[in-house]
Amino acid sequence: MRQEQRFVSLAHERLDQLRAEAEAAVRATIAQVSTDRQARVERDIGVAEHSASLAALNAADAGLCFGRIDRRDGVTHHIGRTGIRKDDTERTPLLIDWRAPVARPFYLATGYEPMGLRRRRHITSEGRTVTALHDEIMDLADPTRTGYESHDADEVLLAALGSARTGRMGDIVSTIQAEQDHIIRAPQRGLLVVEGGPGTGKTAVALHRAAYLLYAHREQLAKRAVLIVGPNPAFLGYIGEVLPSLGETGVLLATVGELFPGVHATGTDSPAAAAVKGRADMSAVLAEAVRDRQRVPEKGEPIVIAHDDGELVLDWDMAVEARHKARETGLPHNLAMPYFAFRIVDDLTDQVVDRIGADPYGGPNFLGPDDIAQLGKAVAASSEVHAAIRSLWPSLTPQEFLADYLADPTGLPDEDAALIRRTRGPWTSADVPLLDEAAELLGEDDSAARAAAEAERARRIAYAQGVLDVSYASRTYEFEDKEDVDADASEVLSAHDIIDAERMAERHEEADHRSAAERAAADRTWAFGHIIVDEAQELSAMAWRLLMRRCPTRSMTLVGDPAQTGDLAAPPTPKAVGDGGDFWQQILGPFVEDRWELARLGVNYRTPAEIMEYAAGRRRAGDPGFTPPRSIRSTGVHPWERTVALAEVARLAQEEAPAEGRLAVIAPRELHARLTGLGDDGPLDLSRPVVLIDPRQAKGLEFDTVLVVAPELMLPNDLYVALTRATQRLGVITPAAPVTPASATPSPVAAG
Numbered sequence: 001m002r003q004e005q006r007f008v009s010l011a012h013e014r015l016d017q018l019r020a021e022a023e024a025a026v027r028a029t030i031a032q033v034s035t036d037r038q039a040r041v042e043r044d045i046g047v048a049e050h051s052a053s054l055a056a057l058n059a060a061d062a063g064l065c066f067g068r069i070d071r072r073d074g075v076t077h078h079i080g081r082t083g084i085r086k087d088d089t090e091r092t093p094l095l096i097d098w099r100a101p102v103a104r105p106f107y108l109a110t111g112y113e114p115m116g117l118r119r120r121r122h123i124t125s126e127g128r129t130v131t132a133l134h135d136e137i138m139d140l141a142d143p144t145r146t147g148y149e150s151h152d153a154d155e156v157l158l159a160a161l162g163s164a165r166t167g168r169m170g171d172i173v174s175t176i177q178a179e180q181d182h183i184i185r186a187p188q189r190g191l192l193v194v195e196g197g198p199g200t201g202k203t204a205v206a207l208h209r210a211a212y213l214l215y216a217h218r219e220q221l222a223k224r225a226v227l228i229v230g231p232n233p234a235f236l237g238y239i240g241e242v243l244p245s246l247g248e249t250g251v252l253l254a255t256v257g258e259l260f261p262g263v264h265a266t267g268t269d270s271p272a273a274a275a276v277k278g279r280a281d282m283s284a285v286l287a288e289a290v291r292d293r294q295r296v297p298e299k300g301e302p303i304v305i306a307h308d309d310g311e312l313v314l315d316w317d318m319a320v321e322a323r324h325k326a327r328e329t330g331l332p333h334n335l336a337m338p339y340f341a342f343r344i345v346d347d348l349t350d351q352v353v354d355r356i357g358a359d360p361y362g363g364p365n366f367l368g369p370d371d372i373a374q375l376g377k378a379v380a381a382s383s384e385v386h387a388a389i390r391s392l393w394p395s396l397t398p399q400e401f402l403a404d405y406l407a408d409p410t411g412l413p414d415e416d417a418a419l420i421r422r423t424r425g426p427w428t429s430a431d432v433p434l435l436d437e438a439a440e441l442l443g444e445d446d447s448a449a450r451a452a453a454e455a456e457r458a459r460r461i462a463y464a465q466g467v468l469d470v471s472y473a474s475r476t477y478e479f480e481d482k483e484d485v486d487a488d489a490s491e492v493l494s495a496h497d498i499i500d501a502e503r504m505a506e507r508h509e510e511a512d513h514r515s516a517a518e519r520a521a522a523d524r525t526w527a528f529g530h531i532i533v534d535e536a537q538e539l540s541a542m543a544w545r546l547l548m549r550r551c552p553t554r555s556m557t558l559v560g561d562p563a564q565t566g567d568l569a570a571p572p573t574p575k576a577v578g579d580g581g582d583f584w585q586q587i588l589g590p591f592v593e594d595r596w597e598l599a600r601l602g603v604n605y606r607t608p609a610e611i612m613e614y615a616a617g618r619r620r621a622g623d624p625g626f627t628p629p630r631s632i633r634s635t636g637v638h639p640w641e642r643t644v645a646l647a648e649v650a651r652l653a654q655e656e657a658p659a660e661g662r663l664a665v666i667a668p669r670e671l672h673a674r675l676t677g678l679g680d681d682g683p684l685d686l687s688r689p690v691v692l693i694d695p696r697q698a699k700g701l702e703f704d705t706v707l708v709v710a711p712e713l714m715l716p717n718d719l720y721v722a723l724t725r726a727t728q729r730l731g732v733i734t735p736a737a738p739v740t741p742a743s744a745t746p747s748p749v750a751a752g
């Protein structure tokens with residue numbers, strides 16, 4: 001213990017030193033004053049970089065060193081949350097980052113496969129004080145004993161699993177299990193699906209995989225950023241601390257509803273409306289609706305346009321031909337519009353030319369090419385002509401188009417159209433994939449933005465040329481007073497030798513000092529380096545289309561459990577968990593065919609065996625062959641069932657609330673108004689000792705104690721989710737007076 005304490009103290013001293021250095025670097029960089037634009041940009045980048053390393057060092061403070069491996073060759077490594085080097089000239093490693101290849105045997109070695117280890121040690125600390133050691137002998141031939149050998153190899157893991165919950169998820173770096181390690185370190189390329197029942201560590205693995213990828217592919221992912229998609233904001237709040245605690249901040253956490261910059265989806269859809277909006281055929285329906293907005297005048301009712309040289313007539317034939325030409329380009333609506341407009345302008349110009357230059361005796365037209373061009377310009381500049389073209393082929397934003405579409409949904413059966421019809425009200429999460437689809441179909445009319453960007457680029461090149469000229473001038477000057485020196489033959493490299501103005505301008509462009517995650521959040525067309533989707537079974541077909549657009553390389557990790565699918569917007573739940581392969585193939589097939597891999601997690605770390613047996617038993621009522629994941633621990637405490645008046649639930653919750661830790665009452669949304677005394681107002685705050693939530697909100701969360709109310713009102717999958725949230729105790733309450741969905745207060749969700 002003394003020896004390990006000495007090491008841990010030394011590691012903390014070194015960490016303090018590095019933090020002091022990083023802090024000084026931040027201060028020194030901030031203090032740099034300059035009027036030069038380039039120097040200012042560099043300063044901002046410097047501040048961001050030093051601040052990020054300072055944040056990573058600060059994050060490493062709690063539980064800095066948690067393990068040690070002793071190899072058979074006599075080498076010993078301490079494993080920690082971050083890598084630290086000594087202050088010597090060789091910069092010898094002091095503490096090994098848990099993600100480094102050298103650390104891998106700490107997670108994978110077993111008595112059968114010792115991976116060159118003699119001993120593995122778990123070091124537990126409180127603050128900077130070492131409080132416990134647990135040793136595992138890997139080489140049975142080695143007679144050395146330290147007195148810290150554990151009887152139970154899983155002692156450290158079980159202590160972590162049994163500890164009171166705080167309302168925020170914690171990291172698992174010190175106890176990652178071998179099956180999890182393989183997934184965390186799987187190659188970055190390609191699409192990996194991780195399937196596992198409740199509590200099998202899918203979320204934990206997904207987050208540690210993000211940390212690992214950022215470590216292993218730092219250069220690339222720092223530029224392109226990693227996106228983590230979760231089912232709702234409360235869930236993102238629950239997991240939000242894990243990556244910062246691992247020193248990683250370059251990640252964007254978002255729900256699908258947050259992925260259309262500039263749109264805040266605050267509205268709610270009924271599950272049935274969300275299901276319609278999420279269906280794959282909505283993409284074809286919207287494409288058709290966009291075509292509907294490319295109109296032509298009625299036959300025999302042409303648009304007559306007043307013009308200086310007499311009236312112009314825009315009729316059905318002309319518009320149909322122009323529309324055909326524009327559609328033929330294959331461009332999105334807004335970008336195809338100029339082709340429609342050019343064609344119309346040409347036809348209208350022909351009308352003027354025919355009228356003015358026609359030879360009454362049938363000879364060739366009098367007008368020459370210059371005259372015709374002149375007349376064409378006048379037609380093209382006419383605001384009346386513009387208005388006529390716009391009335392047929394309006395330029396549309398995704399928001400305008402979708403609001404208009406939802407007011408009068410076309411291309412759907414009447415009952416579906418009625419479900420999604422909406423004339424006003426805020427955007428909903430299910431609208432966001434439709435907005436994204438619309439943006440693709442419409443294309444941004446970005447000609448103004450492109451012109452501005454080109455002007456800015458030209459300005460940068462001019463500026464960069466200026467910088468190079470100065471650098472060239474100063475170089476000749478440097479050598480001026482030296483005799484016999486031919487400046488151009490000098491071997492000294494300076495800026496203009498290795499870089500041209502254009503490249504230098506690009507460098508300035510790269511000097512946007514927002515982090516990649518920040519830039520990605522503001523850019524609808526951003527291509528992420530890697531996307532991780534949690535509760536992936538929940539996403540609608542339209543949401544998948546959005547995510548696939550954000551990840552053209554398809555470097556993705558999806559984690560989920562088909563048996564927990566609750567949202568009607570998702571594909572149908574397979575009959576048994578076993579056919580998960582088909583479930584994912586249905587989702588992924590349209591994007592990657594069969595080029596995806598499936599990994600399974602089979603051990604439940606959250607729910608004790610007693611609770612899991614109960615949950616599986618209830619599920620088997622409708623699905624006799626159902627097999628749940630195997631629980632790693634049992635507590636001896638069995639779930640209870642009681643019949644209680646709804647008004648009594650709050651009192652019961654107070655009685656059951658653990659002294660330390662959290663309790664959740666999970667009840668169908670329509671009963672919440674009648675479950676008084678549980679504080680159901682305001683946004684969900686998971687740090688409160690007692691919370692009231694519905695099964696949908698419960699997805700992905702966990703609590704020490706859970707009370708499930710009115711299980712008979714829940715769909716089988718929702719009930720399964722609700723019953724598997726507890727780490728210690730579960731109570732199941734049947735309301736004393738029977739409640740039917742009809743007698744319950746209408747739910748705001750169901751009411752839309």
Ligand SMILES: Nc1ncnc2c1ncn2[C@@H]1O[C@H](COP(=O)(O)OP(=O)(O)OP(=O)(O)O)[C@@H](O)[C@H]1O
Nearest residue numbers: 172175176177198199200201202203204605606700
């Ligand atoms: N190796 C581990 N060491 C310590 N704790 C672990 C480990 N693996 C998982 N856990 C813990 O088990 C619990 C369940 O993990 P997690 O929430 O990731 O499961 P999940 O598969 O996402 O569950 P669900 O499908 O129900 O949302 C968490 O508290 C997590 O920290």
